[in-house]
Amino acid sequence: MAEDVERQEMATLRELLDEAAAGRGRVAMVTGAIATGKSALLYGLAEHAGDHGAVPLTATGSPAESALPFGVLSQLLLGARMSEDNRATVASLLREGARGAAGPGDDVDVLIVDALCTVLLELAERHPLLVVVDDLQHADRASQLCLSHLARRIAYAPVMLAVTVRDPHALGGLHAEMLRQPHCRAVRLAHLSAAEVTRLAAGEAGAGQAARWHELTGGNRLLVDALLEDHRIGDGRGERYAEAVLACLHRAGEAAPGVARALAVLGEAGPVARLLGANEAATAKEVLALTRAGLLDGGRFRDEAARSAVLAGLDDGERVGLHLRAAELTYHDGAPAPVVAGHLLRAGDASRLWALPILEEAAAQALRDDGVESAIEYLKLALRSCPDERRRAGIATTLVRARWRIDPGTPAGQLGELTEALRRGHLSGGDAVTLAKALLWHGHAADARSVLGHLRKLDELDELDREAVAEVAAAHAWFRSSCPPFLADLPELSDEQAGGAAYSLSADRRTEAVGALVRALTQGPLPETATTAERILRGSRLDEMTLDTVESALLALTYTGRADLAAPWCDSFVAEAASRRAPGRQARLSAIRAEIGLRRGDPAAAAADARLALELIPPDSWGVAVGGPLGSLLLAGAAMGRYEECLPPVTRPVPEAMLETRFGLHYLYGKGRFHLAAGQARQALRDLRLCGELMGEWQLDSAEFIAWRLDAAQALIALGETDEARLLVEEQLARAAGSRRVQGMALRVLAATAEKRHRVMLLRQSAELLRDGGDTYELARSMTGLAEAYHAVGEFRRAAVMGRRARVLAHECQAGALSRALPDGAWEAGEAGARPVLSDAERRVASLAADGYSNREISAKLFITVSTVEQHLTRVYRKLSVTRRADLPETLSAQQL
DSSP states (O other): OHHHHHHHHHHHHHHHHHHHHTTOOEEEEEEOSTTSSHHHHHHHHHHTGGGGTOEEEEEEOOGGGTTSTTHHHHHHHTTSOOOHHHHHHHHHHHHHHHHHTOSTTOOOOHHHHHHHHHHHHHHHHHSOEEEEEEOGGGSOHHHHHHHHHHHHHOTTSSEEEEEEESOGGGGTHHHHHHHTSTTEEEEEOOOOOHHHHHHHTTTTSOHHHHHHHHHHHTTOHHHHHHHHHHHHTTOSSOHHHHHHHHHHHHHHOSHHHHHHHHHHHHSSSSSHHHHHTOOHHHHHHHHHHHHHTTSEETTEESOHHHHHHHHHTSOHHHHHHHHHHHHHHHHHTTOOHHHHHHHHHHHTOOOSTTHHHHHHHHHHHHHHTTOHHHHHHHHHHHHHHOOOHHHHHHHHHHHHHHHHHHOTTTTHHHHHHHHHHHHTTOSOHHHHHHHHHHHHHTTOHHHHHHHHHHHHHSGGGTTSOHHHHHHHHHHHHHHHHHOGGGGGGSOOOOHHHHHTOOOSHHHHHHHHHHHHHHHHHHHOOOHHHHHHHHHHHHTOOOSTTTHHHHHHHHHHHHHTTOHHHHHHHHHHHHHHHHHTTOHHHHHHHHHHHHHHHHHTTOHHHHHHHHHHHHHHSOHHHHGGGGHHHHHHHHHHHHHHTOHHHHHHHHHSOOOGGGGGSHHHHHHHHHHHHHHHHTTOHHHHHHHHHHHHHHHHHHTOOOTTTOOHHHHHHHHHHHTTOHHHHHHHHHHHHHHOTTOHHHHHHHHHHHHHHSOHHHHHHHHHHHHHHHHHHTOHHHHHHHHHHHHHHHHHTTOHHHHHHHHHHHHHHHHHTTOHHHHHHSOTTTTOSOOTTOOOOOOHHHHHHHHHHHTTOOHHHHHHHHTOOHHHHHHHHHHHHHHHTOSSGGGSOGGGOGGGO
């Protein structure tokens, strides 16, 4: 269709040329915005002038030559074929006319104008003429007068005058004078329509892409062609497009590039004229021209790539100057802080008195709107430009918080500066709490204690403002739930201060959420704790001020045995963090979701969430909190029987300070269970006992948090210490009030210490409790034990049924270790003496154990490690439903093998 339009316009001009060649002179004035194809149309006509029996004479107007009298006419006449005498006459007339019109106010000699037009008319007597002048608006005044004079005289001469004009108003009265001639025809060109761009791009791009190109270019033919060329070489909107943008600006006139640069700097229609120190009306005219050219829409560049191309043409000094001037203008005009701050940032200069508050305000707004990267850049510039040390400390603290949201490992370099600011007395109380938590996160326990000690030195916190007191109050609860050993280093609050600590709704909710977590960890599952946590979550939004609130409320729900309620809340917050491009928050919430997955009996999902957390935040950036996702990964790997995959987390160095935090407890528990599942009972017992000692010392011994006694009891059973194991289980049962899940787990372990005739009853109770508790994995373990117990007492049919159910559950939660212990056909009905099949290695170890050999003696006889002996015996005990050597059947005796 674009080609069809061009043919129609060309056909019109050719028709006019035919009429002129027949002696009826014609004038064609071709108008249109930049890059509508005006020049190409006229020069195409000139190339075909011979087909119509005409001789073409061409000239082009230029801003550089607009002050040269008769410059355009010289191009026309001196390019014509004529005798030497006529050429000399023409040259003389041009020189004389140029001398007479040399000054800007000089009149043009009409006799010379007439004589030059007569020369053209005499040439036309020998053969028809096609006189083409491109960009008539840039022609000198004398040439314009000559062409106007010629237009009036060719009505009955074999001459066609064809001119292009981008802006007819630039011709003044000449435009109207020419158009009023009856033999003058106006030909108006427009940009390509969307349909024409689609036709032009046929075979190159789809309709959707072509529509997008029209939107980006406004149909500007030069830009469309450039996009097509970039598309062919796979360069998107690349070098050719940028060149086409600059070419359009060059064609638009002298003032256009400056206006375009100002618009590119401002990013939108703004105080362009004031930025350039130019006339408002003239600037508006240039903006209109650029809009008509398809570069602008509503005062903005249609495409960011076009704006970038214009900005790339600025040198550093010019760019800085324009942005500084733009910052001043937008500031005094009351523009939003991010607009002003953006100009300051691009200029790299915040030396104005008003600049620092603007940057801080813009950073605060960006943090609220999830523009963390922008906030960081604003704060970095503010920090470089701030001369006041106390204010620098506040800015640096905000910068630490902002960087923390992306990667908690990045603020480490700022902590030394903040510590020095605290020493000098330039850090506020609330910021000091933030610094202490950041230092502890990175494992600098001694430095964290030093910071908290500085707060204690203040005179009963009288030097702290209300906000700082609220931060200290929240810190008390946070350290109580996460880092209890540091509580002694915190300053104490009076009852009056503690009662009035909240300075905002968000601070109050944060303190309440952390308080709920403390109750869950210290008092166990309480209905009112879960109710409080849910209420807090219903009113929370995931921003930089509420992440601690959300985390604490989710964990409070989880540790009160309501992982079923915590799961959907956690899912929604994880999705929100992902959509808002907040990897730090997404990682921390994914670590919590891993804990929830474990308590719901879904180790595969827990492992995936733990790995995601460690990918979003590298392990080195997790600091002491790395124990959370690492512990979950170990627990999940142990349940799934994927021991090799868990070796890196087990062997990975962790911060020493982690063992002074709740995250260290989670890591020790995961490590202990992993060692137990791998058959390393003694190592497991060491980890689990240390975990239990710390929980007791810190008074965080909640069964729903970590039921460490049960796993320690299993380790003791594997080591033959059944009586001690029973005591631990009974103690755990006494502490498990309100937690059906932990009670069910405890009864399963208790069954392993009981006589065979009591095991079925205990395991049935265990399974019943775990069905209500919602932990699929633990239910599968209890049902596996129940199948073994039924088989041990000769109830083979029930054993087979229970074994099949256990196998389905084990498969459902991807518990590989359980699945391997539940092969198809296990405990199927058979003879009373039928027993689960032992491997050759297990039978050799079991036979020696049945003969009374110790683990070390078996190790020496079979040339395997003591640890391997323990692993084999653990599996044998489980398969044969026994708890000690004395219970091994005599049929395993080596003499009978």
